[in-house]
Every structure is written in C-alpha cells, then in structure tokens.
Amino acid sequence: MADTTHTFASETPGASGALPDGIAEILATRPIRLGTRASPLAMAQAYMTAAALRARWGLAEDQVELSPVVASGDKITDRPLADVGGKALWTRELDWSLGGGTIDLSVHSMKDVETIRPEAFVLAAMLPRADVRDVLLGSPSIAALPQGARFGTSSPRRAAQIRMIRPDVVPVLFRGNVATRIGKLQSGEADATLLAAAGLDRLGERLTGIPSVRLETEVWLPAPSQGAVGIEVRRDDAPMRALIGGIDDAPTSACVMAERALLEALGGDCHSAIAALARISGTTIHLRAVLYSEDGAQHVAGDTTFAASDPGAPALLAAELLAKAPETITRLFNPR
Ligand SMILES: NCc1[nH]cc(CCC(=O)O)c1CC(=O)O
Numbered sequence: 001m002a003d004t005t006h007t008f009a010s011e012t013p014g015a016s017g018a019l020p021d022g023i024a025e026i027l028a029t030r031p032i033r034l035g036t037r038a039s040p041l042a043m044a045q046a047y048m049t050a051a052a053l054r055a056r057w058g059l060a061e062d063q064v065e066l067s068p069v070v071a072s073g074d075k076i077t078d079r080p081l082a083d084v085g086g087k088a089l090w091t092r093e094l095d096w097s098l099g100g101g102t103i104d105l106s107v108h109s110m111k112d113v114e115t116i117r118p119e120a121f122v123l124a125a126m127l128p129r130a131d132v133r134d135v136l137l138g139s140p141s142i143a144a145l146p147q148g149a150r151f152g153t154s155s156p157r158r159a160a161q162i163r164m165i166r167p168d169v170v171p172v173l174f175r176g177n178v179a180t181r182i183g184k185l186q187s188g189e190a191d192a193t194l195l196a197a198a199g200l201d202r203l204g205e206r207l208t209g210i211p212s213v214r215l216e217t218e219v220w221l222p223a224p225s226q227g228a229v230g231i232e233v234r235r236d237d238a239p240m241r242a243l244i245g246g247i248d249d250a251p252t253s254a255c256v257m258a259e260r261a262l263l264e265a266l267g268g269d270c271h272s273a274i275a276a277l278a279r280i281s282g283t284t285i286h287l288r289a290v291l292y293s294e295d296g297a298q299h300v301a302g303d304t305t306f307a308a309s310d311p312g313a314p315a316l317l318a319a320e321l322l323a324k325a326p327e328t329i330t331r332l333f334n335p336r
Contacts, residue, residue: 003030019057020246022239031065033241035094035103038068039123039177044202044248045229046107049141052247057290069083069093088114095121098232103243104240106232111196115264117232124241126256127246130198132227132277133214134158138185142166145192152181152190156294156332157223160273162194162295178203185210221275221290223257227253251280254308254325258287261311264293265318267334283308291321293328300325 001049019027026032032053036046043066043310049065051114070094099101099120110126117123134314137147142165149166152174153159159171172190174181184192202291229248233240255278275291277286288303302321305314322330 007298013161013308017057020239021094023057025061025242026239027059031063032105032240033065033067034060034107035067035069035097035104036095037071037090039071039218040202041178041199042107042109043068045109045127048202049229049231049247050183052127053243055247056313057243067097073230092119098234101234103246104233104237108230108232109320110230110260111223111284113225115268116261119255120235121232122183122235122241123230123253124233125244125246126252127229128249129252129255130201132222133202133215133217134194134198134222134226134328135197135212136192136194137182137210137212138190140213142215145169145325149191150189150194155194155223156271156273156277157292158194159330160292160294160296160299161275164292165296165300178205182207182210196222196226214239217277221277221288224274224276225256225262227268228256230256254278254280254285257311258285258314262287262315262318263290265315265336266322267336268332269334272332280308285313287317289317289321290326291333293326294332298326298328300329 007240034050036042046066050066051060054061055062071090091108091114092107094103094106094212095118096108098106099118100301139149142162145151145166147168147170150172151159151162151169152172154173154175162169164173174182174184174190174193181193181195182205184190231244233244257276258278259276262276263274266274271293273296274289276287276289281305284305285308286300286303286305290299290301292299298319302317304313318335322333322335
C-alpha cells in the first residue's frame with residue numbers, strides 16, 4: 001500500500017506569507033479578476049494561473065475569478081492570421097479590459113503576444129514553461145509522410161520548416177483552435193499537421209488513433225515563447241504587480257524574454273518564419289535561432305551563449321543572422 005500522506009503547499013502553515021500591500025483592501029470588496037481569452041486552451045491556462053495564485057497566497061476559491069473575453073482572432077478562422085491583422089487580434093480585447101480596469105491581470109499564451117506592448121502594461125510573471133516541442137500529427141515521423149502529403153498549417157514557420165526537410169509536402173490552410181484542427185485532420189482535410197505539445201498537454205488531448213511524434217528540439221525548434229504562459233498587469237498597479245510577481249518562474253521569464261528580444265531586434269511579424277529557443281543553466285542562457293525563406297528552400301541558423309544579466313545579446317544574434325541571410329529571408333523582416 002502506497003504512502004497516502006501528502007503535503008500541499010497551500011496547507012503548509014505560513015507558506016503563503018503576508019499578502020502584498022493593498023491586496024487585502026481590494027479583497028474586502030471584490031475578487032482578483034483574471035482576464036483570459038475564451039478558447040478552451042486559454043481557459044485551461046487561466047485556471048492554472050488562478051490555482052497558482054491561490055496556492056501561493058493562501059487565497060480562497062472565490063477570491064480569484066476568471067473573466068473570459070472573446071478575441072477577434074477567435075472569430076476569424078478562414079484566413080491566415082497574418083492576413084487579417086496579426087497577433088493584435090489575440091490581445092486587443094484583453095488590452096481594452098486591462099486598460100479600462102475591468103480586469104486586474106491578463107493571462108496570455110506568450111507565443112501570441114506581440115513583441116511591442118502598450119507602455120501602460122508590464123509582463124510581470126510567467127508560469128513554469130511546459131513542453132516546448134511541436135508535435136507532428138498524422139504520421140509517426142517526417143520521413144514517413146506520403147509523397148506530396150497535404151500539410152495543414154497557417155504558420156509560416158511550420159510550413160517553411162516542413163518544406164525545408166520535405167519540399168514535396170503541400171501546405172494547406174488550417175486555422176481554428178486545437179480541437180478544430182484535430183477534427184480537420186481526422187476528417188481528411190490534410191494528411192498531417194503540427195501542434196504545440198504544450199497545448200495538447202494542457203487540454204489533456206488523448207490523440208487516440210492518430211499517429212504522432214514529439215519533434216526533438218535538436219532537429220526542430222519551436223516558435224519563440226512556445227509553451228509559456230505570461231501574465232500582464234498595469235504598470236502603475238503596485239499591489240497586483242507584487243501579487244502576480246509571487247508566482248513568477250524566473251528561468252522561464254529569462255528565456256522567453258531572450259526569445260522576444262531576438263524577435264524584436266529582427267523585426268519579425270506573422271509573415272516571418274522564425275524558430276528560436278533559449279535554455280538557461282544557472283545564470284547562463286543559450287539561445288538558438290533559425291530564419292527561413294517562405295518556401296523553406298533557404299535558411300540561416302545561429303546560436304549564442306550569454307549571461308542572463310546581458311540584455312543586449314539576443315540583438316547581436318539577430319544582427320549576425322540577418323547579415324548572413326539571403327534576400328529571400330531578409331525581406332521578411334524589418335530590423336530595428
Ligand atoms: N497560435 C496558437 C497557439 N498559441 C499557443 C499555442 C500552444 C500553447 C503554447 O505554445 O504555449 C497555440 C496552438 C498551437 O500552436 O498548437
């Protein structure tokens with residue numbers, strides 16, 4: 001018989017500590033309001049954030065509340081995101097709520113958050129990063145894809161990466177949430193697709209009957225910020241900054257900030273095919289990145305190792321990559 005004694009952090013006496021200044025006064029009148037998109041994945045991530053906040057500060061169930069907003073990006077599912085307004089479609093409605101004070105915090109998939117954010121907000125915390133890998137669905141390997149396979153994606157990165165390895169593969173437009181895309185694969189709209197392991201894991205997707213493989217980062221880098229959930233707060237809201245700062249996973253924040261600094265220096269947008277991943281060991285960050293031409297026929301890769309205290313290093317890698325990239329790649333970027 002297994003030992004059934006468990007200790008939960010939230011039950012450890014004193015583990016939660018005193019609330020940051022000003023929070024008790026807010027809780028006397030209303031709950032903490034977490035803004036989130038309404039998609040199943042966004043809701044799962046917001047639940048995780050609420051649970052982490054309650055555990056960290058010893059808050060009751062009803063002291064943290066979710067406030068779902070339907071994002072424009074969730075209403076338009078028949079065109080590539082890049083053609084209809086880009087990443088702002090995911091953040092616009094949440095930004096209005098946060099700026100207007102009807103929510104205290106916005107929970108985001110960091111992958112969907114523009115590199116340049118309103119000056120009034122701060123990304124004050126990230127949850128521990130999930131599995132960063134992309135998952136190939138519909139085939140047990142890239143090599144096993146049938147000749148001329150139809151590959152469902154709306155991501156320039158994923159389309160370029162697959163065609164670099166398999167130029168015969170034909171991209172077909174795939175949008176919608178995770179369940180929608182799995183449904184499209186199962187109904188035969190494509191032979192294969194790619195999804196983030198983080199999303200599948202957080203939704204508890206079983207993928208029954210679908211051959212799949214998690215692609216190792218040595219051979220297949222994910223999107224910058226993939227697998228990271230970030231929480232934004234108004235810059236002038238000191239109590240909420242302290243509250244949310246209490247659940248920040250510092251290694252995740254350091255890596256994701258490095259990937260975002262690279263993206264910002266490159267001037268990448270939804271049309272640019274860029275893969276990047278930072279890993280941290282102690283205070284040393286290792287950042288790898290690959291830029292692709294649209295058809296994947298050309299690519300440039302590079303990496304850099306730097307002290308976490310050196311915020312300029314990702315921009316140097318960006319400059320080095322652009323300097324050696326052919327015009328088919330540089331034209332996809334607007335470096336700053
Ligand atoms: N662009 C949609 C999106 N934004 C974040 C995730 C997955 C979760 C994550 O990367 O944290 C997904 C779905 C996907 O790419 O499969």
